Amino acid sequence: MIRVEDLHRAFGGQRVLRGLTLQVAPGEIMVVIGRSGGGKSVLLKHLLGLLRPDSGRVVVNGTDITHLRGPALDRIRERYGVVFQGGALFDSMSVFDNVAFPLREKTRLRSREITGRVEEKLDQVGLAGMGHKNPAEISGGMRKRVAIARALVTEPEVVFFDEPTTGLDPILVNTIHHLILGMHRKFRFTAVMVSHEIPEIFGIADRVAMLHDGVIVEQGTPDVIQGSANPIVQQFVRGDVEGALRPA
Ligand SMILES: Nc1ncnc2c1ncn2[C@@H]1O[C@H](COP(=O)(O)OP(=O)(O)O)[C@@H](O)[C@H]1O
Ligand SMILES: [Mg+2]
Known part of the structure; x- marks a missing residue:
């Protein structure tokens, strides 16, 4: 590989x-x-x-x-999906928008599909319903989960x-x-x-x-x-x- x-x-x-x-x-x-x-x-x-x-x-x-x-x-x-050293979330964006970011950048999915995929991924990392939060409002462990959800949302190889x-x-x-x-x-x-x-x-x-x-x-x-x-x-x-x- x-x-x-x-x-x-x-x-x-x-x-x-x-x-x-x-x-x-x-x-x-x-x-x-x-x-x-x-x-x-x-x-x-x-x-x-x-x-x-x-x-x-x-x-x-x-x-x-x-x-x-x-x-x-x-x-x-x-x-590829990447979890950078330190997590590196965009602090000016909500959790949802952080996870949606690679889909908006790399795919042509419609907004309804993006919402579905982001919610599914947040659920898989144990953050269902947290999409509206800001990275600054959540714990360090939760920020890592967001970074992982963001890295995996495109289902990378x-x-x-x-x-x-x-x-x-x-x-x-x-x-x-x-x-x-x-x-x-x-x-x-x-x-x-x-x-x-x-x-x-x-x-x-x-x-x-x-x-x-x-x-x-x-x-x-x-x-x-x-x-x-x-x-x-x-x-x-x-x-x-x-x-x-x-x-x-
Ligand atoms: N862009 C860069 N310019 C100059 N030196 C760098 C650069 N990136 C890394 N280094 C140097 O390379 C070495 C290895 O760094 P790094 O790969 O970050 O180590 P780590 O194993 O802790 O991840 C360090 O001494 C670092 O200062
Ligand atoms: Mg390093």
Whole structure:
């Protein structure tokens, strides 16, 4: 479904991606872990076509998107849903209009159909009847739900989640993970998620990839990652998220 081949990307002199290779299979939940500032969001932005690599390729469903632009890139992005880091709702719009936004942007659906789809999606994320609220009036956990509803409302083939639970307390982290898992069971999209939530993500990932020093140092099922002999992975999985993993 998604193939990342030998991706290199530097900003100024800072080499963030240093030959990153990764494959995501159709319908799986792939979770990318790694320390803060390690390049996880930069990787997602390459998958979205928002950043271009210095070298290497991103292939989506057999199409090399690395150098696509304009309408050709838009056609790929139409099949994507994105939950950006921080949720990033439009504060000036109601919950309803936030969720309706991708349908209004990407489809030619009539307003009655849009209303139906938005209400259905709000119901699926547990926010039935909340469409009239403003993002500022609802809790952090509810805002994440709105962001998820917005990402899924077009029924995308691929959904990207950039730290969808950051800033939530542990109970809400689990609630949101269960929501994502439930939606995944129902709609079977391919998911690429960036997360810091160790050990919670091991309960929802089909596979996990650890990004370190610009490359994927280990990937596999949660069991493989948790049992990895690689000291960098071990340390991260034990919860020492920063510690000795900080660059020298
Ligand atoms: N557009 C940009 N311009 C310059 N530096 C950037 C840009 N985007 C990211 N970086 C740098 O790349 C590194 C990785 O960032 P990021 O991918 O956001 O890390 P994270 O793994 O926490 O998501 C950071 O040092 C960040 O400052
Ligand atoms: Mg990030």
